[in-house]
Amino acid sequence: MSLFNEVDVVRAGFFNALNEDPARIDLETLRIEYLGRKGKVAGLFKQIGQVAPEEKGAIGQALNELKQELTSILDEREAALISVSSSDKKSAIDLTLPGIESPTGSYHIITQSLNDMIEIFGRLGFSVAEGPEVETEWRNFDALNILPDHPARDMQDTFFTKSGHVLRTHTSPVQVRLMQSQSPPIRSIMPGKVYRNEAVSARSHAMFHQVEGLYVDKKVTYAELKGTLELFCREYFDTDVKLRFRPSYFPFTEPSSEVDISCFLCHGKGCRICKHTGWLEILGCGMVDPAVFEAVGYEADSVTGYAFGIGIERPALLRYGIPDIRMFYENDLRFLRQF
Ligand SMILES: [Zn+2]
Known part of the structure; x- marks a missing residue:
């Protein structure tokens, strides 16, 4: 499988994971899996050395595009989670809400x-x-x-x-x-x-x-x-x-x-x-x-x-x-x- 094909496979895997759970809150795991230092995108970059010299420019560009694309999607999703309205409780936890106070007793x-x-x-x-x-x-x-x-x-x-x-x-x-x-x-x-x-x-x-x-x-x-x-x-x-x-x-x-x-x-x-x-x-x-x-x-x-x-x-x-x-x-x- 050529490295170009592998770029497509990684991209498809990413979107599958993202769409499996549209309300996904745990974006950080996905970010680490794909964009982390030992993530799938980094794995592709490592393979550039084995590519024929005339293809290196094109594959480099494809990899950079992939990295940018995934980064911006994750950033957008994260921003959307933070600004989601509090009425949409199913898809978000509003961390700014005050906690529920437990009742305290008093002297008779x-x-x-x-x-x-x-x-x-x-x-x-x-x-x-x-x-x-x-x-x-x-x-x-x-x-x-x-x-x-x-x-x-x-x-x-x-x-x-x-x-x-x-x-x-x-x-x-x-x-x-x-x-x-x-x-x-x-x-x-x-x-x-x-x-x-x-x-x-x-x-x-x-x-x-x-x-x-x-x-x-x-x-x-x-x-x-x-x-x-x-x-x-x-x-x-x-x-x-x-x-x-x-x-x-x-x-x-x-x-x-x-x-x-x-x-x-x-x-x-x-x-x-x-x-x-x-x-x-x-x-x-x-x-x-x-x-x-x-x-x-x-x-x-x-x-x-x-x-x-x-x-x-x-x-x-x-x-x-x-x-x-x-x-x-x-x-x-x-x-x-x-x-
Ligand atoms: Zn009196």
Whole structure:
């Protein structure tokens, strides 16, 4: 076969390969196969030496033409691929399109609220203490001066396990654990889940979250308790929030107070959320009862301390105008993504 014929064979092979797959994207392989340093066209050039001298000029020209022809076809095809419209998805990949983002999760609104509180109390020098959600009756009740005939110990209010343990009704058992294992000074908050045997409704749930705080040292005063809570409420709710301490009763603190804050939605003017009183009931607190210190083995006349407890769900309900506490736990992404 003369070299002229071979030029035709190579050309035909090239067009066959190109037309086999008109939408061919992998032009580079074809370019290497035909125009590469060891490609088919280069192979033809090598054979020029064996051609009769009078034919060399013509065959050289034919080879150069072949090389130019294939080069320009490949260049055109490549340019066409790059400029192909994005609607023509079958024949091209548009490398300029932005990628598909995978969805990222976020913190649950309750976790966010807890983290905010932990952060604020952390700046005030409170560490974080945690404990089990299944507790002994002694830690949940007796050690906290809640006597055996107290109505809170009734089956109606508390979940009891078959083994006689309770699902903690507050995070106070963690305070007991802390005092049993450490000497004063103690300055900690106890965030976590608590359980009450209540019918689940829009306003109450059988499980909710609390943050309790405990500060025990020599000569801790009620004024320090007030100062700490005022600072916390201004950071957490609103910078100009006012606090109102009302006398109350808890078995584990004496004296005890319930604390209202001026409504952070209407700034005390009165609105639907604060039932037009201008105040929101937000937390309970007091000075630790000496009976609690005795129960954990402290010398009750040498230490003093304060404790407080604040719910997580209720302030969040108020702040975001959420109508139903159950929405926190239904895991409806349409709800959760709003925060
Ligand atoms: Zn209000």
